[in-house]
Each structure stands twice: as structure tokens, then as C-alpha cells.
Amino acid sequence: MDFELKTLNVAAAASEKCDAIVLLVGEGFKPGKDALSALAGEALKARHLETKPGRLLQAYRAAGIAAARVVLAGCGDGSGKRVQAAVQAAVGALRTSGVKRLVICLPADAQEDAVRAAVSATAESTYVYVATKSKPEGRELERVTIAVADATRHRAAFTAAKAAANGIEFARELGNLPPNHATPTRLGEEAKKLAKAHGLKVEVLGPKEVAKIGMGSFMSVAQGSDEPLRFIVLRYNGAAASEAPVVLVGKGITFDSGGISIKPSQDMDEMKFDMGGAASVLGTFRAIAELKPAINLIGLIPSCENMPDGRSVKPGDIVKSLSGQTIEILNTDAEGRLILCDALTYAERFKPRAVVDIATLTGACVVALGGVRSGLFSSDDALAQALLDAGDTALDPCWRMPLDDEYADGLKSNFADVANVAGRAGGAVNAAKFLQRFAGAYPWAHVDIAGTAWKSGGAKGSTGRPVGMLVQFLIDQQGTAPPKAAKAGAKRKKAA
Ligand code: BES
Ligand code: MN
Ligand code: ZN
Numbered sequence: 001m002d003f004e005l006k007t008l009n010v011a012a013a014a015s016e017k018c019d020a021i022v023l024l025v026g027e028g029f030k031p032g033k034d035a036l037s038a039l040a041g042e043a044l045k046a047r048h049l050e051t052k053p054g055r056l057l058q059a060y061r062a063a064g065i066a067a068a069r070v071v072l073a074g075c076g077d078g079s080g081k082r083v084q085a086a087v088q089a090a091v092g093a094l095r096t097s098g099v100k101r102l103v104i105c106l107p108a109d110a111q112e113d114a115v116r117a118a119v120s121a122t123a124e125s126t127y128v129y130v131a132t133k134s135k136p137e138g139r140e141l142e143r144v145t146i147a148v149a150d151a152t153r154h155r156a157a158f159t160a161a162k163a164a165a166n167g168i169e170f171a172r173e174l175g176n177l178p179p180n181h182a183t184p185t186r187l188g189e190e191a192k193k194l195a196k197a198h199g200l201k202v203e204v205l206g207p208k209e210v211a212k213i214g215m216g217s218f219m220s221v222a223q224g225s226d227e228p229l230r231f232i233v234l235r236y237n238g239a240a241a242s243e244a245p246v247v248l249v250g251k252g253i254t255f256d257s258g259g260i261s262i263k264p265s266q267d268m269d270e271m272k273f274d275m276g277g278a279a280s281v282l283g284t285f286r287a288i289a290e291l292k293p294a295i296n297l298i299g300l301i302p303s304c305e306n307m308p309d310g311r312s313v314k315p316g317d318i319v320k321s322l323s324g325q326t327i328e329i330l331n332t333d334a335e336g337r338l339i340l341c342d343a344l345t346y347a348e349r350f351k352p353r354a355v356v357d358i359a360t361l362t363g364a365c366v367v368a369l370g371g372v373r374s375g376l377f378s379s380d381d382a383l384a385q386a387l388l389d390a391g392d393t394a395l396d397p398c399w400r401m402p403l404d405d406e407y408a409d410g411l412k413s414n415f416a417d418v419a420n421v422a423g424r425a426g427g428a429v430n431a432a433k434f435l436q437r438f439a440g441a442y443p444w445a446h447v448d449i450a451g452t453a454w455k456s457g458g459a460k461g462s463t464g465r466p467v468g469m470l471v472q473f474l475i476d477q478q479g480t481a482p483p484k485a486a487k488a489g490a491k492r493k494k495a496a
Contacts, residue, residue: 001126001141003119003165005158008147010037010105016145018101020069022090024118026078026107027051035064036105040072050074053085056093069099078106080113080395087121091141095126098140105147112157117395118146119158120468123165129176129461163290164394164471168464170194171276171283175454175462179255179272184222184230184303187252187278191232191301194282198289201235215302215342217321221335222304224259224312231343232278234285234299238292244353244482245296246474247442249343251336251359252278252303259306259332260314273462274336276453277358278303283467284474291471294478298350302339306332318416322346323438328416336361337434338420344438353482354383354443356473357435358466359450364427366451374398374452374466377432380443387445387473396468398447401429408433443482 011034013021023040029051031041039062043049049057055074062070073090076082087104094102104118122144130136148154174182174190188204195202210219210231222229232252235245253274257263263271278301285299313319317329319338322345327338336359347355365375374391376398378384384400391397407429410422418437422430432446439446452465 001123001139002143003146003162004143005115005146005148005151005154007149007151008105009108009149010034013103013105013147014065016066016103018067018103018145019099020071020094021065021067021103021105022071022073022087023105024073024075024078024083024086024107025049025051026075028078028109029107035062036070039070043072051076053082054089056089058093067103069094069097075107078110078114080117083114083117084121084395087118088125091122091125096140100140100142102141102143103145103147108149110148112154113393115146115148115154115157116161119161120165120168120395123169127169127172129173131173131177132181160291160471160475163287164468166290167283167287167471168467170286171279171464171467172462174279174282175273175276175464182254182272182275183227184252184254184305185228187254187275187301187303188230188232191234191282194286194289195234198286200285200289203233205231205233213322213346215322215346216319217327218302218304218339218342220313220317220319220329221259221306221338224309225305225307227254227305229302229304232299232301232303234281236285236288236297239294239296243296245298245350246477247298247300247347247350247352247355248281248284248470249300249340249347249355249357250277250279250281251275251340251357251361252301253306253336253339254303256306256333256335257308259335260308260312261331261333262308263333267456270454270456273454274360275303276360276449276462279462280358280449280453280465280467280470283464284470287467287471288474291475293475295474297474298352300343300347302343304339306335321438325418325437326416328413328419330419331421334421334431337431340435341438344435348441352442354380354445355439356387356445356447356470358447358470360453361448362428362431362450364424365448368428369399369451371451371455372397375428375448376400376445377403377429377448378445379403379436379439380445383443383445386476387447387469390473390476391466391469394468394472396466398466398469401432403429403432403436
């Protein structure tokens, strides 16, 4: 789908050749003399239209308006969040009505957040999964024009939102693929394709190379599956080589059966989404390759299946991680942290300014935060704040969770340096505390997307989160000094 940003007032927008026009009507709406705004003015006066976000009034072949279909959509105070709700409702109402050319007319005083929201909400509500349908329904919308009072002023926000939307769509498409298609091998191939198409550097390591590096923890999860593991290393260089990179680490479990600690059958299919972290890293690279910000970026994706088998890792097994720490695996279903810990150690070699891991890590995080906000854990206040702010800006929010050392108490093992599980209470924090032991060499953040990476029920499907947050975070990193703690990175804190 093509997006364009144009300087058009309501009168000009009303004469644009298109199939449908959506006029966002906010609290401060003042009708002009043109047919479209006069229509909205009358409807408001008669109380047939409200400015409350989500409220719609539709018209057909209205006089003086080029588009056959008109949707008036209340957008409240015109903020990003309200515009998002308005566009979702309006574009939703136009679905399956054969609209190919759409104009969305933003309020005259629209800010950057409104422009971003109009682009992301349109892309989000028109996405259709087709990859494994024999008679796929196509996406009808071909071209969307965002009409604003001054396109120059909003150009940067618009371009970023468009790139993010492409990245989100890429992540959704990968996330939605069935687990017999989206294997670790396939993820490696997708990373290579992405790198080739967009001028990124990529390495895809297999079992032999990973064994040679010494990723014993990662390998133990993969050993019960017939699908060979992959370790993907992606690089984007947009700044001087001397500039320390940001490293993104994505959990790439392409199917999580639980392993020997097998999960109940109910909803087990949803564990195909357990590579949502990996998909979000690939989606973020897709967006960054398009936007080309002045940063250096590394993506690390440990990917494998977690399956029960005669060769599977067993509860009680002790493995040696790349960091040298030994891990007693008490529950094979806590596999995400076992593959991430080796990637976190591997990240040290890039001397990163920050490392952010993204993982569908714990059911406990779903209980804590539901599907609204992702869980954010960080050892570094500046990094945490940057991610929180980016999430708010991108309407892809997260919520900071604690990392008190007492939460690590349950991870003690009588037989190894650490156990891979603690008690059920505070499960999302326990998991983060496990990861923190491997992330002492740099400012680190962990984003638990177990509740936000996909939706269940009738709308079952990948959301592409948190690509929006990550892309915004990386844009914001340009030209900023690395988080203060990065300098302290020289005197590495030894993991407890
Ligand atoms: N991939 C799951 C986490 C998950 C579960 C995400 C449900 C979304 C919905 C993860 O590998 C897992 O199984 N975690 C366990 C950890 C437990 C054994 C300590 C969990 O959350 O139950
Ligand atoms: Mn699991
Ligand atoms: Zn998992």
C-alpha cells in the first residue's frame, strides 16, 4: 500500500479524485465554506455527528465532494491516541467496500502524533494475512493520501511512520506464519533476503558454528528438535564505525511445546508466536534499512524449536552457558531465557552502547499487564526512560517493572550456578533477573512482549509489536550520547 502526505485544506481534499474520503472532526472543528466541512458542521449542529473518537457518520454521493463515499469521524482532542481510534473506526467501516483510493483529512491543527497515528492505524486495520490461504482475499486499499495543512512540517514524522508500518507488517507476516513454515531455517533465509534487498550485512550460523562458539545453553533447548537451530547476526551501519552500536536480541522460538515439561494442549498452537521477539527485530531492521538513521545497529536472533524427544534436555540437566555460568534446567518450558542468555553474552563483543532484548518470555507478564503494555525491565534509568518515551510516542507503550535483587533469590541451585526457574510468584521479574546475570557488561533492557506480540480469539494474529517502539527508540538515539552507564561499562560488573 502506498502512503502519501499532501498539503490540502478541506476544500482541496474534497475535490481530490478518490473512492472515499475520511474527514477527522475534532473538538475545535470550524466549518469553512466548502461542501465537505459544511456537511460536517451541519451534522455536528444537528447532533448527528459527535466529536467523540470512534463516532462515525457516513454519506454517499454528497454534493460538491469528489469521492462517492464520505466518512465523518470524531477524533476528540486530535491527539495521536484519538486519531488512532478514529482512523481504526473509519477505515474499518470502509473495509470490503472496494475502496482503492482513500484520502484521510486531518484536523487543521494536527500535530506530528496525529500524522503518525493516521499512518499506523490505516496500515494496521487494512493488513490481511494471505501467505497460506488457497483463495486469498486481497488488500483493497492501494493508495492512501494523508491531507494536512502543512506537509513540509510533518514530512519527517510521516516518513518514519511509513517505514515503521512496513516493519510492523513484515513482523506480523512472519509471526503469523505456521510453525511448519516459520522454522529457524526459514527465519535465517528471511534475514538473508532482507539483508540482500536492503543492503544490510548478515551472518546465519548453524549448529556446528554455535557449538564452536560454546553456546551450551542455547544448544540444549534445540537438541530435542529435528529442525536445526539458527543464530542470526544482522548489521546496519549508518554511523561512523567508531560509534558503539545498539544491539537488539530477539527470542526466536518458532514453536514452544514446553519440551519435556510439556504445555497443556489448549491454545498450544499460539506458541507459534513464540518467535515474536525475533520477528520484531527483523521488522525493525526492515524499517531502519528504509529510514537510514545515523546509528549503528546489530540484531541477534537465537532461533530453534522447543520439543519433547528422546534427545531433549530434561529437568535436572545442567548445561554450561557461553558466559561460563552453569545452569540447572528445572523446567524445560522456561526455554526463552536459555537461548537469550547466550545471545546476551555474545552481544558483549560489539561493545554496545545498549542492548535491548525482546521476548515472549512469561505467561506471568500477561497476567501482570495484559495486552496493553509490554513489560520493561532495565538496569539503566536513562535507557528505560528512552524506551518508555519511544513507546508512548509510537502508541506502542510499555511499563517499567522492578529488578530488586530479592527477586533472584528463588533462582538459587544446589548443583549449578543458577537455576532456570524460581517460584510462580513474580514470574516475569524472576525471568528478567535470570537474564540480568548475563547482561552485566553494558546498559541493558528487557522487553517482555508475551501479552502484546499477538492477539487471541477471533482476532487471533500477530501485532508486530514492539516494532513501533523500537523504531522510534532508534530514531531518538541519533546524535545522542550513549546512556551514562555505558562509560561505566569499562569496569564491568561481575555477574553475581
Ligand atoms: N513462551 C512462553 C511464555 C508465554 C506463555 C507467552 C503464554 C505467552 C503466553 C515461555 O517459554 C514459557 O513457557 N514460560 C513459562 C515459564 C515458567 C515455566 C517459569 C511460563 O510463563 O509459564
Ligand atoms: Mn516455554
Ligand atoms: Zn517460550
